[in-house]
Amino acid sequence: MRIYLLEIKYEFLKALRLPAYSLPTILFPIVFYIFFGVVAFKGRGFDMASYLLATYGAFGVIGASLFGFGVSVAVERGQGWLEVKRITPMPIAAYFVSKLAMAMIFSTIIVCLLFVVGITLGGVKLTLGTALSLLGILVIGSITFCALGLALGFLAGPNSAAPIVNLVYLPLGFLSGLWIPIAFLPQSIQDLALWLPPYHLAQLALGVIGKSTGQPPMLHAGVLFVAALLFLAIAYIGYRRDEGKLYG
Numbered sequence: 001m002r003i004y005l006l007e008i009k010y011e012f013l014k015a016l017r018l019p020a021y022s023l024p025t026i027l028f029p030i031v032f033y034i035f036f037g038v039v040a041f042k043g044r045g046f047d048m049a050s051y052l053l054a055t056y057g058a059f060g061v062i063g064a065s066l067f068g069f070g071v072s073v074a075v076e077r078g079q080g081w082l083e084v085k086r087i088t089p090m091p092i093a094a095y096f097v098s099k100l101a102m103a104m105i106f107s108t109i110i111v112c113l114l115f116v117v118g119i120t121l122g123g124v125k126l127t128l129g130t131a132l133s134l135l136g137i138l139v140i141g142s143i144t145f146c147a148l149g150l151a152l153g154f155l156a157g158p159n160s161a162a163p164i165v166n167l168v169y170l171p172l173g174f175l176s177g178l179w180i181p182i183a184f185l186p187q188s189i190q191d192l193a194l195w196l197p198p199y200h201l202a203q204l205a206l207g208v209i210g211k212s213t214g215q216p217p218m219l220h221a222g223v224l225f226v227a228a229l230l231f232l233a234i235a236y237i238g239y240r241r242d243e244g245k246l247y248g
Helices: 002-016 019-040 048-079 081-087 092-120 128-155 161-175 187-193 197-208 217-242
Strands: none
Touching: 002 019, 002 092, 019 048, 019 092, 048 081, 048 092, 048 128, 048 161, 048 197, 081 092, 092 128, 128 161, 128 197, 128 217, 161 187, 161 197, 197 217
């Protein structure tokens, strides 16, 4: 357990001290939320601040997960750091658990900051129980996207990982109704969103505040679970293929 805790500690400190990861990951969803949730739609007769608090919470935790795994794993593969980890006595599982914990810690920070902005600037009213439920669903739901990030980290090259993750992250966020309410998007995009995991995480989060589309929560949870298994299978294939491969 001490090995796992130490690995988590230093993985978090490494990410926190890396401005290219920590600053955009934390600030991007908050800036978007302030613009769309607080400024752009204020006074339009729809509680956009509450609605987008849930969807930008999903957007934030997905970003922390994809970049925390996708870019980090790909870069460390290129540096040979993953090869070093493999030959040490440390359980290789500690490497992946530390990244999962780091992504979940960053996800918690992002969601808590969104709560502060939503309550102070957006006039959102949340009970403690609702806030904790929303936080729990978003952070636990991030596991699916950690699995997706891990798959991308083993499939993408060290130099191409960041743009590939962005090409996955930003379109997925928009098409899943995370930037603006899904009901405001064309019907074709609404139909497509049903096949995208971020949509289902957002619907679980919206269900906590009573603003979901009314589909069964078990449907959304099931999609996220199946997607996580699929992404982990792809990541495992990439991991096996990557053994012994060197970059430089």
